[in-house]
Amino acid sequence: xIETPVYQVQTDFFEGPLDxxxxxxxxxxxxxxxxxxxxxxxEYLSYLENKQGINPSRESDFLTTAATLIYIKSxxxxxxPESLAEESPxxxxxxxxIEYEKIQKISKMLQDMEYTERLLWRRLELNENFANREYTLxxxxxxxxxxxxxxxxxxxxxxxxxxxxxxxYSIAAKQTEIAGLIKENGxxxxxxxxxxxxxxxxxxxxxxxxxxxxxxxxxxxxxxSLFGTISLYANEACELSN
Amino acid sequence: xxxxxxxxxxxxLFVSKDPLELGRxxxxxxxxxxxxxxxxxxxLEKEHFLDRPERxxxxxxxxxxxxxVTKPELHDSLKDFFTIKQATKLTLASLxxxxxxxxxxxxxxxxxxxxxxxxxxxxxxxxxxKKLIRISGRKKVPGLPALYATTQEFLVYFGLNDLSQxxxxxxxxxxxxxxxxxxxxx
Amino acid sequence: xxxxxxxxxxxxLFVSKDPLELGRxxxxxxxxxxxxxxxxxxxLEKEHFLDRPERxxxxxxxxxxxxxVTKPELHDSLKDFFTIKQATKLTLASLxxxxxxxxxxxxxxxxxxxxxxxxxxxxxxxxxxKKLIRISGRKKVPGLPALYATTQEFLVYFGLNDLSQxxxxxxxxxxxxxxxxxxxxx
Numbered sequence: 001x002i003e004t005p006v007y008q009v010q011t012d013f014f015e016g017p018l019d020x021x022x023x024x025x026x027x028x029x030x031x032x033x034x035x036x037x038x039x040x041x042x043e044y045l046s047y048l049e050n051k052q053g054i055n056p057s058r059e060s061d062f063l064t065t066a067a068t069l070i071y072i073k074s075x076x077x078x079x080x081p082e083s084l085a086e087e088s089p090x091x092x093x094x095x096x097x098i099e100y101e102k103i104q105k106i107s108k109m110l111q112d113m114e115y116t117e118r119l120l121w122r123r124l125e126l127n128e129n130f131a132n133r134e135y136t137l138x139x140x141x142x143x144x145x146x147x148x149x150x151x152x153x154x155x156x157x158x159x160x161x162x163x164x165x166x167x168x169y170s171i172a173a174k175q176t177e178i179a180g181l182i183k184e185n186g187x188x189x190x191x192x193x194x195x196x197x198x199x200x201x202x203x204x205x206x207x208x209x210x211x212x213x214x215x216x217x218x219x220x221x222x223x224x225s226l227f228g229t230i231s232l233y234a235n236e237a238c239e240l241s242n
Numbered sequence: 243x244x245x246x247x248x249x250x251x252x253x254x255l256f257v258s259k260d261p262l263e264l265g266r267x268x269x270x271x272x273x274x275x276x277x278x279x280x281x282x283x284x285x286l287e288k289e290h291f292l293d294r295p296e297r298x299x300x301x302x303x304x305x306x307x308x309x310x311v312t313k314p315e316l317h318d319s320l321k322d323f324f325t326i327k328q329a330t331k332l333t334l335a336s337l338x339x340x341x342x343x344x345x346x347x348x349x350x351x352x353x354x355x356x357x358x359x360x361x362x363x364x365x366x367x368x369x370x371x372k373k374l375i376r377i378s379g380r381k382k383v384p385g386l387p388a389l390y391a392t393t394q395e396f397l398v399y400f401g402l403n404d405l406s407q408x409x410x411x412x413x414x415x416x417x418x419x420x421x422x423x424x425x426x427x428x
Numbered sequence: 429x430x431x432x433x434x435x436x437x438x439x440x441l442f443v444s445k446d447p448l449e450l451g452r453x454x455x456x457x458x459x460x461x462x463x464x465x466x467x468x469x470x471x472l473e474k475e476h477f478l479d480r481p482e483r484x485x486x487x488x489x490x491x492x493x494x495x496x497v498t499k500p501e502l503h504d505s506l507k508d509f510f511t512i513k514q515a516t517k518l519t520l521a522s523l524x525x526x527x528x529x530x531x532x533x534x535x536x537x538x539x540x541x542x543x544x545x546x547x548x549x550x551x552x553x554x555x556x557x558k559k560l561i562r563i564s565g566r567k568k569v570p571g572l573p574a575l576y577a578t579t580q581e582f583l584v585y586f587g588l589n590d591l592s593q594x595x596x597x598x599x600x601x602x603x604x605x606x607x608x609x610x611x612x613x614x
Contacts, residue, residue, distance in 0.1 A: 015520055016546035061546040099543060105600055106527035107520065110586060114518060117587040119500035120488060121257045123445065170358075171338045201357055208341035245482035253484030253498040254509050256442075270509050296431035296476065298439030312439040323440050323456050404566065 013055035017065035018100040020047060020054075025097075032098060037090050038073040045069075068093055169202045174209040182219075182234050190221070190230040243282045247271055248290060252310070261307025283308070339365035340374060340396070348378045348389035366390065429468040433457055434476060438496070447493030447584060469494070491584040518558075525551035526560060530582070530594060534564045534575035552576065560585060 014020040024040045024047075025032060045066060048054060054062055072090045181188050190210075197203050210232065213219040220233050250271065255262060264279070273279045283301070291300045302311045312320060342357050343349055354362040369375040369390075378391035397404060436457065441448060450465070459465045469487070477486045488497045498506060518526065525548050528540050540548040555561040556576075564577035583590065 015524060016544055018545035058546050065545065096543070096545065100545065102531075102597055102600070103524055103527045103543060106531060107523040109595070109600065110523050110527060110530075111518075111520075113586040113588075114523075116500075117585065118517070119503040120486075120497035120587075121253070121503070121506050122495065122497050123256060123442070170335070171341075172335075204341060204345060205338060208337065212337060245480075248482035249484035249499070250502065250505055251484070252482075253502045253506060256485055256496070256498060257506060257510065266509075270505075290482065294431075296434035296438075298435035298437070299442055310442070312442060313435065316436065316439045319436055319456075320439060320443060323452075324443065 012053070013058075014053045016055075016058060017062045018097060019104075020044065020062070021065070021097055022101055022104070032094060032101075035094070036076060037069060037093060038076040041069040041073045065093075169205040171205060171209045171212070174206055175213060178206075178209060178213065178219075178232075179234075182232065186233070188232040190232055243285050247282065248286055251286060252290075255301075255308060255310040261302075261304050261309040263307050267308065335362075336365045336368050336372075336374075340369060340392070343369075343375050343390050344392055344396070347391040348381075350381050350387040350389055352387060354390070429471050433468065434472055437472060438476075441487075441494060441496040447489075447491045447495040449493045453494065488587070489589050490587045491580050492590055495584075519551070519554075521546075521548075522551045522554050526555055526578075526582070529555070529561050529576050530578050530591075531597070533577040534567075536567050536573040536575055538573060540576070 014023065021037075021040070021044065024043055025035060028040065028043075030039070046052075048062055048066055068089055072088075072093070075089075178188065181193075194203060194206065197206055210219065210221075214221055214232075217235050220235050222231050222233060251267065254267070254270070264283075268274070268276070268279050271279075273282070287301045291297055298312055298316055299310050300313050302309045338358055339354055339362050342354050346353065346357070351362060351366055354366065366375070370377075373393055373395045375390045375396065376393050377388045379389045380386040381389050392405065437453060440453065440456065450469075454460070454462070454465050457465075459468070473487045477483055484498055484502055485496050486499050488495045521544075524544055525540055528543050528548075529535055532539065532543075537548060537552055540552065552561070556563075559579055559581045561576045561582065562579050563574045565575045566572040567575050578591070582588075588594065
């Protein structure tokens with residue numbers, strides 16, 4: 001699998017300060033065991049100044065490392081420079097770099113494996129009902145449902161709906177209601193459905209009903225994109241009504 | 243029919259679970275003559291599927307399209323294989339009670355009954371017997387009612403490692419509301 | 429191997445979405461000898477799939493199980509046929525994060541961020557959503573941070589049978605040493 005042509009992902013940015021440091025070490029053909037990081041400090045700083053390859057959302061990470069480099073450099077010009085002692089920041093950073101280089105190797109390997117695997121198509125990769133749409137649908141975990149659930153709970157709490165309802169809700173009734181809605185509309189938009197509920201109790205019961213239905217494979221939760229809406233569909237293999 | 247055509251038809255039918263329109267397949271194989279295509283399909287169906295007892299699949303035409311399905315004589319075996327033997331499921335009343343205990347624990351019987359709007363004595367007893375909840379203490383109010391909390395078995399039932407794996411509000415905030423790091427260059 | 433066995437294996441692999449454990453298939457076919465079963469599988473794989481150019485499918489072992497997949501050489505044609513995009517590839521940030529989790533599991537968010545030199549919240553969230561990693565427990569340090577580990581889906585995604593199939597760090601270094609520029613390990 002290592003022999004397959006490396007499938008490179010081009011990025012405009014260095015993944016982080018360690019990525020940039022390794023790049024500089026390689027570029028200057030330095031050996032990580034002999035290197036004094038002070039040597040490449042100014043080059044690192046000029047990348048930072050010109051924002052060359054610097055991911056704007058990661059600037060602070062690059063700056064933290066810049067501070068470490070400057071500290072290392074300032075120590076190196078002291079009258080009695082310490083050798084790479086146990087606790088020296090230089091040794092620490094070098095250790096991190098060596099470990100990070102391994103991570104990069106593993107990442108490349110995983111990338112090659114991903115490339116190889118993607119040549120093999122599996123069933124259900126295309127969901128039957130969406131064969132003509134342009135996006136892919138992925139199953140979501142209870143975790144994501146919970147995310148939306150808590151957001152709604154918080155909103156409801158702000159609206160002071162807490163405990164105002166005297167109505168009682170049962171999972172049995174909810175399950176019937178949900179099955180009915182799906183039969184009628186083909187699916188349920190999770191956010192829209194939860195927003196329509198009018199008490200914490202009803203939300204809790206609905207949420208646990210949905211979780212249980214998903215757990216029993218009666219429902220499938222699908223999300224169109226990372227932050228897209230979650231839709232619930234009947235699992236064709238199961239009878240919704242039981 | 244070339245073996246490449248046969249392989250391609252098998253692969254596209256395998257990947258798409260929906261019946262595929264004949265027109266789309268013809269276009270894909272760059273065949274324009276319907277009679278020719280029909281002949282290809284019939285050969286494929288007979289020689290690659292029906293006449294081969296070692297194959298578990300067959301072609302099926304439905305809804306104006308073509309689909310791969312399992313052979314009908316395998317139905318009983320497949321049903322046996324894919325039947326999930328489930329342990330007795332919790333009753334819906336028990337689940338309802340459990341959901342309240344999980345998120346509001348420790349809770350008293352009265353608190354649970356209040357939230358459900360019906361008396362929860364039965365389900366609580368049932369859950370205690372199934373060891374999904376336990377008495378975790380006494381509430382310091384008149385009558386010292388028992389407080390119920392979830393158990394180890396509860397975690398197993400819901401596939402959780404520990405209670406903290408029930409997604410908490412904080413957890414979700416940490417993971418799902420990543421704030422952009424403030425840029426220091428402006 | 430009887431043709432009935434071959435047909436049954438094909439049918440159950442066709443119907444199931446995830447890789448099927450070999451043990452379950454053996455049980456289903458009422459075969460108790462592993463060597464015998466292995467021989468059946470190898471014959472099946474060679475004679476019914478690989479050696480037949482008219483077939484578009486092949487057997488694949490991943491995630492400790494067996495699965496039907498399309499042959500790799502059909503990838504481009506399938507891509508042409510299905511206008512649907514395949515699920516997006518992992519970003520480098522996600523791959524790096526996944527590498528750390530794979531080799532250091534279980535690992536906390538802070539440990540992952542430290543090793544990458546940048547905050548890993550985004551990639552961790554992304555990998556959780558893709559189900560390539562999961563929370564496997566809590567580290568017993570202040571704050572009880574979540575510990576992340578790889579999942580079954582991770583194995584399947586990368587075509588691994590089990591975690592031991594990942595090369596060790598030493599093997600990895602050897603593998604990369606010849607073809608890489610100045611190596612830092614010397």
